[in-house]
Amino acid sequence: MRQIVFLFIVGAFVSTLIGIALYFIMRARRASKNAWRIMLGRLRQIDREKFAEVALDLLDDREEPHLEPDRIFEMIGGMNGLDALEENCDVLIDLATYVQRWYPDALQLSEELRLNAREIKWHIGRLRGASATGHLREQFPVYAQRAVATYYLMTRSLLVLYEGVKLPEFAELQQAL
Amino acid sequence: VHLSSLDRLFWALAFFGHCILLGVLLLRHRAAAFPVFTTLISVNIVRTIVLFFTLRYGSKEEYFYTYWTLAFVDLALQLAIAYELATHVFQPLGAWAPDVRKSFTALAATSVALAVGLAWLAAPPSKTLRLAIVIRGELFASALMSELFVAMIALSVTLGLPWRTHVARIAQGLGLYCLYGIFSDAAHAFFPAGNIYRMLSESQIGFYLICLTYWSVTLAMAEPAPRKLPAELHEELRALQERAALVLRSLRTTASAS
Numbered sequence: 001m002r003q004i005v006f007l008f009i010v011g012a013f014v015s016t017l018i019g020i021a022l023y024f025i026m027r028a029r030r031a032s033k034n035a036w037r038i039m040l041g042r043l044r045q046i047d048r049e050k051f052a053e054v055a056l057d058l059l060d061d062r063e064e065p066h067l068e069p070d071r072i073f074e075m076i077g078g079m080n081g082l083d084a085l086e087e088n089c090d091v092l093i094d095l096a097t098y099v100q101r102w103y104p105d106a107l108q109l110s111e112e113l114r115l116n117a118r119e120i121k122w123h124i125g126r127l128r129g130a131s132a133t134g135h136l137r138e139q140f141p142v143y144a145q146r147a148v149a150t151y152y153l154m155t156r157s158l159l160v161l162y163e164g165v166k167l168p169e170f171a172e173l174q175q176a177l
Numbered sequence: 178v179h180l181s182s183l184d185r186l187f188w189a190l191a192f193f194g195h196c197i198l199l200g201v202l203l204l205r206h207r208a209a210a211f212p213v214f215t216t217l218i219s220v221n222i223v224r225t226i227v228l229f230f231t232l233r234y235g236s237k238e239e240y241f242y243t244y245w246t247l248a249f250v251d252l253a254l255q256l257a258i259a260y261e262l263a264t265h266v267f268q269p270l271g272a273w274a275p276d277v278r279k280s281f282t283a284l285a286a287t288s289v290a291l292a293v294g295l296a297w298l299a300a301p302p303s304k305t306l307r308l309a310i311v312i313r314g315e316l317f318a319s320a321l322m323s324e325l326f327v328a329m330i331a332l333s334v335t336l337g338l339p340w341r342t343h344v345a346r347i348a349q350g351l352g353l354y355c356l357y358g359i360f361s362d363a364a365h366a367f368f369p370a371g372n373i374y375r376m377l378s379e380s381q382i383g384f385y386l387i388c389l390t391y392w393s394v395t396l397a398m399a400e401p402a403p404r405k406l407p408a409e410l411h412e413e414l415r416a417l418q419e420r421a422a423l424v425l426r427s428l429r430t431t432a433s434a435s
Contacts, residue, residue: 003367006298010363013295013320017356021327024334059420100338105406107338112418114336119425146428153421157414164410 036098036169040176042091044084048177050075051085055152058145069141076144079131082124085151089117092154095173099161109161113154120147180232187382192225194389201397207343213261214347217254224251245311252318258351259325265344266333280332288324295320299363312365319358326352346395350388357384 054075057067067075076082096110123143130139155177162170180188199218202208208215224247231243267277296317326348333340340348361377368374 007363007367009298010295010359013291014323014356014359017323017327021330021352024331028334058424097338103404103406104341105411108411109414109418112421116421116425119428123428142431143428146424146431149424150421150428153417153424157417157421160410160413160417161406164407164413 036095039091039094039098040172042087042094043176044087046081046084046088047075047077051081051148052152054145055149058149059152067145069137072141072145073137076148078140079127079136082127082144082147085147086121086124089113089120089151089154092151092158093117095158096161099165099167103165106161106165109157113157116150116154120150123147183379187379187386188225188229190386191382191389192222194386194393195222195225198389198393198396201393205397207396210265210343211261211347213254213257217251217258220247220250220254241307245314248314252314255318255322255351255355256325258347259322259329262344262348263329266329266338266340267336277332277336281328284328284332285325288321288328291324292317292321312362315365316359316362319355319362322355323352323359326355342400343396347392350391354381354385354388357381 054067054072077084093110093113096106096113099106100110124147127136127139127143130136159170159174159177162173195218199215199222202211202215202218227247228240228244231240235243263281264273267273267281273281296313299313299316329348330352358381361374361381364374364377
């Protein structure tokens with residue numbers, strides 16, 4: 001009896017391994033076929049101009065940011081805006097990874113974007129915690145403006161990369177970001 | 178140990194197959210990129226010669242111990258190859274990202290645990306402890322190697338890391354061979370001395386010969402040369418990344434102060 005159970009387990013084990021390998025191979029294939037359009041379609045809508053304004057308010061060389069905390073909250077769209085930003089970070093990484101097919105050293109940018117995204121997500125997680133305890137309004141502007149500024153710089157890096165290697169997708173990317 | 182004509186043919190073919198592959202690795206300068214894989218192929222050539230003479234002039238005991246000592250060397254080298262291929266895939270720029278290394282280590286640890294579990298479950302109906310250890314050891318090795326290759330595929334696709342042509346070809350051959358080996362080794366546990374095991378074992382060797390041919394052909398061919406990002410583009414990207422790092426640092430400072 002134990003032998004039958006063992007053979008059944010071996011069958012299930014090998015089938016699972018083959019299934020996992022096929023799933024990831026198909027995923028990689030699918031990604032390489034319609035990769036770019038599908039990736040771009042995953043970008044969630046955000047008000048790009050307002051996000052850029054919030055980011056530049058911090059990034060431009062000036063003594064103090066001009067935007068009021070309430071205004072920042074409104075321009076970003078509260079936690080909904082940050083949720084979209086969080087999801088878009090993953091798309092930015094995939095868009096950088098796409099370039100690696102022709103330029104393997106674009107990996108450096110993908111890796112940096114991935115680390116930035118991880119940190120942004122961690123801070124957004126903290127804001128979710130603050131939201132649960134009713135302290136969102138106090139903490140939001142400080143964290144959110146910096147997260148948006150980092151996201152903005154990530155999008156600029158990606159555009160610089162696409163333009164630098166003269167990918168035909170550059171114009172479309174510029175419109176989307 | 179009685180060898181059939183087919184066994185002798187396989188033995189000779191494997192020996193010449195390994196010699197050809199070693200020639201390809203050395204003449205096409207692949208040995209520098211894959212030193213562990215080259216070592217494994219060289220060890221297999223030596224192993225074939227040593228086992229041939231041990232079988233001819235040694236005792237059954239001597240053959241057994243020589244075979245299994247060399248089998249452990251083979252397993253250690255296969256594990257080292259998994260690591261060698263992982264370094265090609267996961268650190269193409271020369272350094273592991275900290276979280277990638279962590280994920281890879283976690284996957285490797287899970288693979289070891291699963292392989293131990295499977296080998297423990299085998300319970301071969303063997304009268305000798307020695308044969309039981311042999312059967313479990315073979316099953317453990319095949320299961321572990323298969324899991325490691327599948328884990329590497331999953332992790333690389335998740336992270337979007339591409340496989341260079343030669344790395345992918347070596348991994349495909351070894352991965353499929355080990356996956357097939359699980360069936361053959363499981364059959365060994367089920368029928369320790371049966372014809373079914375013999376048939377599966379012979380087809381596994383046949384499969385390995387196909388892998389040898391596949392490696393010899395694909396490693397002899399050149400990889401497409403990768404393009405390089407212009408230096409000024411690197412500079413521009415670095416400047417942007419430095420600004421992002423500054424913003425994130427201030428975010429960290431704020432977070433730790435609050």
